[in-house]
Every structure is written in structure tokens, then in C-alpha cells.
Amino acid sequence: MIIKTTSVSECKEHTITDENVYHQRRELIKKMGFLGAASLLSSPASAGILDIFGEEKTPEALFAQNNLSYAAEKGGFAEELTPEAKITSHNNFYEFGVEKQQPAALSQSFKVDPWQLKISGEVENPLTLGYDDLYSSFDLEERIYRLRCVEAWSMVVPWIGFSLAELVKKAKPTSRAKYLAFETLYDPVQMPGQRSRRLGGGIDYPYVEGLRIDEAMNPLALMSVGLYGKTLPPQNGAPIRLVVPWKYGFKSIKSVVGIKFVEKKPPTTWNLLAANEYGFYANVNPAVDHPRWSQASERRITTGGIFAQNRIPTLPFNGYGEQVADLYSGMNLRKYY
Numbered sequence: 001m002i003i004k005t006t007s008v009s010e011c012k013e014h015t016i017t018d019e020n021v022y023h024q025r026r027e028l029i030k031k032m033g034f035l036g037a038a039s040l041l042s043s044p045a046s047a048g049i050l051d052i053f054g055e056e057k058t059p060e061a062l063f064a065q066n067n068l069s070y071a072a073e074k075g076g077f078a079e080e081l082t083p084e085a086k087i088t089s090h091n092n093f094y095e096f097g098v099e100k101q102q103p104a105a106l107s108q109s110f111k112v113d114p115w116q117l118k119i120s121g122e123v124e125n126p127l128t129l130g131y132d133d134l135y136s137s138f139d140l141e142e143r144i145y146r147l148r149c150v151e152a153w154s155m156v157v158p159w160i161g162f163s164l165a166e167l168v169k170k171a172k173p174t175s176r177a178k179y180l181a182f183e184t185l186y187d188p189v190q191m192p193g194q195r196s197r198r199l200g201g202g203i204d205y206p207y208v209e210g211l212r213i214d215e216a217m218n219p220l221a222l223m224s225v226g227l228y229g230k231t232l233p234p235q236n237g238a239p240i241r242l243v244v245p246w247k248y249g250f251k252s253i254k255s256v257v258g259i260k261f262v263e264k265k266p267p268t269t270w271n272l273l274a275a276n277e278y279g280f281y282a283n284v285n286p287a288v289d290h291p292r293w294s295q296a297s298e299r300r301i302t303t304g305g306i307f308a309q310n311r312i313p314t315l316p317f318n319g320y321g322e323q324v325a326d327l328y329s330g331m332n333l334r335k336y337y
């Protein structure tokens with residue numbers, strides 16, 4: 001078990017952190033006031049998550065030990081964070097309804113402990129992670145990422161999670177492993193969208209997604225277990241979801257129960273539903289419009305009201321081109337949309 005603990009003193013941190021980011025972090029830590037309150041009030045959902053000192057911890061208490069300076073390490077991230085209340089009330093999670101407010105309303109009794117995430121297929125080391133393992137098997141970090149939905153809205157989210165690359169390394173892919181096939185929980189009793197075509201938007205469940213193995217190994221690809229310093233709320237994909245910040249949001253599959261290493265490109269939910277509108281790659285690309293709307297700009301969801309304009313230009317690869325463009329060199333991104 002590797003947990004990155006913070007040994008950096010507040011003072012030293014200030015000196016290495018750009019002013020903007022520092023204040024942003026202070027804000028975040030203030031919002032994380034739960035650290036006192038929540039960990040005292042709520043009994044741990046599950047006993048048995050141990051930190052490096054062998055002490056029993058809630059996931060939130062574990063998060064609090066972690067180094068939250070990712071944004072600073074990356075040279076600062078000056079964009080305004082989307083407020084937590086918006087990130088957790090404006091969701092796409094069709095298993096809990098197609099309207100933006102439905103997932104928050106219809107998912108609150110979703111049971112995430114026990115959980116099993118099964119890693120299988122073309123690997124030397126197949127493994128199954130239980131609920132506790134999600135928080136204690138890998139080095140947790142905070143990552144502040146833009147999230148750009150294919151519907152042309154976007155947010156800035158402070159995720160907590162671990163690098164997907166670490167999981168791939170642990171699984172030890174064989175030479176035949178070319179893609180990762182992800183699968184969301186199938187549980188129509190708990191997920192009303194899986195029982196009703198109207199609520200579920202006509203998707204054939206379970207929701208599935210995929211990445212090429214080199215995409216999965218890119219350090220930006222994150223398996224997220226929290227946001228704003230707390231465990232993920234059900235509507236954001238509890239207990240564990242993928243976050244691929246350079247791709248449209250639908251690639252960031254929620255409530256994952258399976259990751260299978262495979263030889264052939266796996267089917268993906270939105271591509272199955274409308275192949276001419278949603279490709280396998282789905283890299284954010286302002287130059288390639290959706291057949292029914294422009295992708296040149298987006299509405300950034302900030303502190304403004306629902307009618308706030310906040311229209312900003314969309315960046316190639318959602319602004320992460322420097323880190324990921326090499327993955328697609330020589331590819332025609334109009335054809336492989």
C-alpha cells in the first residue's frame with residue numbers, strides 16, 4: 001500500500017505554490033471543513049481501511065493525509081473551480097435518469113459497500129479490488145481537471161484518485177492486450193434507468209467504455225474515488241469512476257465494476273447508440289462539430305446562475321494537447337472522432 005502523505009509544512013508550501021493556486025487551495029481546504037465534522041459524526045461506512053501507520057481510517061481521513069499540491073506541481077491552474085453544489089447536482093448518469101437533476105435525486109440510496117472491481121482478460125495478474133482496496137491500494141492524489149461534456153458545457157473539478165497507469169502496471173498486461181474495456185454496474189433494482197427505457201434514455205445496459213492501452217497509460221488518465229476532498233457522491237459515479245480529461249465526458253464511465261484487457265477495440269455505449277455522432281476516440285476537438293451542434297465553444301459552469309453565459313472557446317484535447325497529442329500523431333482526427 002502506497003499512500004502519499006503530506007510532510008510539507010504550510011509555510012514551505014506557500015513558498016513553492018503560486019499565489020493564485022495557494023488561495024484556491026486554501027478555499028478548497030476550507031470547503032473540506034468536513035475533515036473535522038464528518039469524520040467525527042459519521043461512523044466509518046466500512047472498517048478496515050488502514051493508512052501507512054496501520055491506523056484505521058475513513059476514506060476522507062485518508063484523503064486528508066494526501067498531498068493536494070498537484071495543481072501547483074503542474075505550474076498552477078488559474079481557472080475557477082466549479083462549486084461543489086453544481087458538480088453534484090448537474091449530472092449525466094442515465095442509470096439514474098436522463099434529466100440533469102435526476103441522478104442526484106434518484107441515487108441517494110445507492111449501495112457502494114461492498115463493491116467489487118474486477119480486473120481481468122489479457123493480464124498476468126488478474127485482481128479484484130474490494131471497497132476498501134479502492135482507497136488503500138494506490139497512491140491517491142488530487143487532480144484539478146476540466147470536464148468537457150459533448151453537449152458543450154464544462155466544469156472544473158477537484159478530483160481525488162489514482163493514476164490508471166498504476167492499476168495497469170499492477171495487472172501486468174500481456175503482449176496481446178491492446179485495449180481496456182470498462183463496464184458499469186448492472187443492477188436494475190438499484191438503477192431505475194436500467195428498468196425503464198424512458199428514464200434510461202434507450203441505452204442497452206450495462207454502460208460500457210474503452211481506451212487504447214497507451215491512452216490508459218497516459219499519466220492524466222485517472223481512476224477517481226472522490227471530489228472536493230470527499231468520497232464520490234453516487235451521482236458522480238461512486239465508488240469509483242474513470243476520468244479522461246482530454247476526451248468528451250461520456251468516456252469517463254461511472255461506478256465501474258469491470259476493466260478487461262482485450263485484443264480488439266471494445267464496443268462503447270454512445271457509439272453503439274449513434275455511431276455517426278459519437279466515436280470511439282471522442283477527443284475534445286473544436287474543429288470537428290457534432291452533427292447537430294458546434295463544438296467550437298462551451299458553457300463553463302461556474303458560480304453564475306443557470307442563465308449565466310460564461311461561453312468560452314473549446315481547446316483541442318480540452319487544453320491537454322501538450323500531454324496527449326503524441327498519442328494521435330499521424331491519425332486523421334476527423335475520421336477518428
Ligand SMILES: Nc1nc2c(c(=O)[nH]1)N[C@H]1C(S)=C(S)[C@@H](COP(=O)(O)O)O[C@H]1N2
Pocket residue numbers: 087090091092093094095147148149150184207235236237248249250251252253254255
Ligand atoms: N455509467 C455511466 N457513466 C457516465 C455517464 C452515464 O450516463 N452512465 N454519463 C457520462 C457523461 S455524458 C458525462 S458528461 C459524465 C458526467 O460526469 P459528472 O456527472 O460527474 O459531471 O459522466 C459520464 N459517465
Ligand SMILES: [Mo]
Pocket residue numbers: 092148149150151248249250
Ligand atoms: Mo457528457
